[in-house]
Amino acid sequence: MRERSFDAISSSSSSFGELRNKIITFFEELRGKKLLAEGKPEEKDMIFPELKNHVRELMMDQFANYLVQKMFEVANEEQITELVMMVVSQEHKLMNICLDTHGTRAMQKLLGRLTTAEQRLLVVSALRHITITLSKKANGHHVIEHCLNYFPNENKKYILSVVADNYLDIARIPQMTHGILAQLAGNFVSLSTNKYGSNVFEKCMKKASKEQSMQIIQEIIDSQNFLTLFQDLFGNYVDQSPFSHAKGSIRHAIMNLIQMHYSYLLARARGTR
Known part of the structure; x- marks a missing residue:
């Protein structure tokens, strides 16, 4: 099979249809595969x-999407x-x-190829406006879940904030709710004592199911930093939330x-040791 010159693709593709056909043909040949794998x-x-x-x-595209994914793998940071x-x-x-x-x-x-804060910020700034719509659909949910699983806290907090504001709708989606709680697990004390995180904590506690709220409360009381919640300025604002949801043995x-x-808490409240 004669290898097709890439110049023929790059110089004359004016429409998506033309480009698609040329790209698929090009990459089906050895030259296209080698270009991405070993090309200069x-x-x-x-x-x-x-x-x-x-x-x-x-x-x-049913076929071209695999080629685009390959391009993502070899693209540099700027690209x-x-x-x-x-x-x-x-x-x-x-x-x-x-x-x-x-x-x-x-x-x-x-x-999965994002490596800079700028790239992640571009994504979350766009996704935050469609997070709820995406979360309600299986394919869209996977995109949001990827961000929650792999993005640093400073990036995914924007998505979590949207989720918290619409927790009642999201709670109807078991996979999404489980993913959110899994992401926050181990961080509820620090989240509740953070100026911005306390808002997310408060909304989650108000709108979570009984079982979900019990999981959150259990983590808080099991934490070595439990007292921090009652000492911290912002924690004092949200400390009523667990009480309103706690039942039975946990309460x-x-x-x-x-x-x-x-005695210790009272002394701290008065500003003494």
Whole structure:
């Protein structure tokens, strides 16, 4: 089989349809596969502009999405940033990608290649506006879940805030609720004593199911930093929330802990040791 010259692709592709057909044919041949796997940077740079301009459509294509994912794997940091900017530039197209069977896989592959705070901020700034819609659909849920699983706290807090504001709707989706609690597990004390995190904590406690709220409370009373919740300025604001939800043995455990440390807590409240 004669190898097709990439120049024929990069120089004359004017529409998505033309580009799609040429790319698929090109990559089905050995030359296309070797270019991404072993090609020189300047060779890869030749294909990048064409793919970038149509990346959103290619991500949802039954065949081309695999080639785009391969491109994500070999793209450098600057190219990934350009791709992210293109993908998130239009909200409705971003939503279509995330909800599409092929698009969601390509989107998760792209998310896995993010290495800078700028790239992640671009993504969460766009996703926060469509988080609830995505969370209610299986394909979209996987995108949000990826962000919650792999993004640093300073990035995913924007998505968590949206989720907290709409917790009642989200709670109807078992996978999403489980994912959120799993992400917050081990951090409820620190979250509840943080200026911004306390808002998320408060909303979660108010809208969580009985079983979910019991899990949160159990973690708090089992924590070595339990007293921090009652000492901290912001913790004092939310400390009533666990009490309003605690029942039975867990409520008794909380009361016992407070009674055991009553003198210490009282002294702290008065500003003395």
